Amino acid sequence: MDGRKLNVMKEYSNSEIKVKWDPKLCQHSGVCIKTLPKVYDLNKRPWINLENANSDEIKSQIGKCPSGALSFDDLN
Ligand code: SF4
Numbered sequence: 841m842d843g844r845k846l847n848v849m850k851e852y853s854n855s856e857i858k859v860k861w862d863p864k865l866c867q868h869s870g871v872c873i874k875t876l877p878k879v880y881d882l883n884k885r886p887w888i889n890l891e892n893a894n895s896d897e898i899k900s901q902i903g904k905c906p907s908g909a910l911s912f913d914d915l916n
């Protein structure tokens with residue numbers, strides 16, 4: 841398994857944004873997986889693959905995370 845077991849903040853970047861996922865806050869509601877399954881896939885490692893969507897799609901999805909576990913920083 842990955843950082844989800846270790847409760848360590850995970851970070852994933854493309855050329856425009858850095859996405860952060862905090863396992864301590866995640867409620868495992870699955871909203872991210874349902875909203876953007878091409879990016880969030882628990883069967884893959886890493887489970888977040890930013891290259892499968894554009895940054896606007898990812899930012900919009902992060903806004904729907906109910907717990908605040910997902911957040912992002914603009915890199916540019
Ligand atoms: S939407 Fe947020 S709270 Fe729900 S599973 Fe994804 S990261 Fe966790």
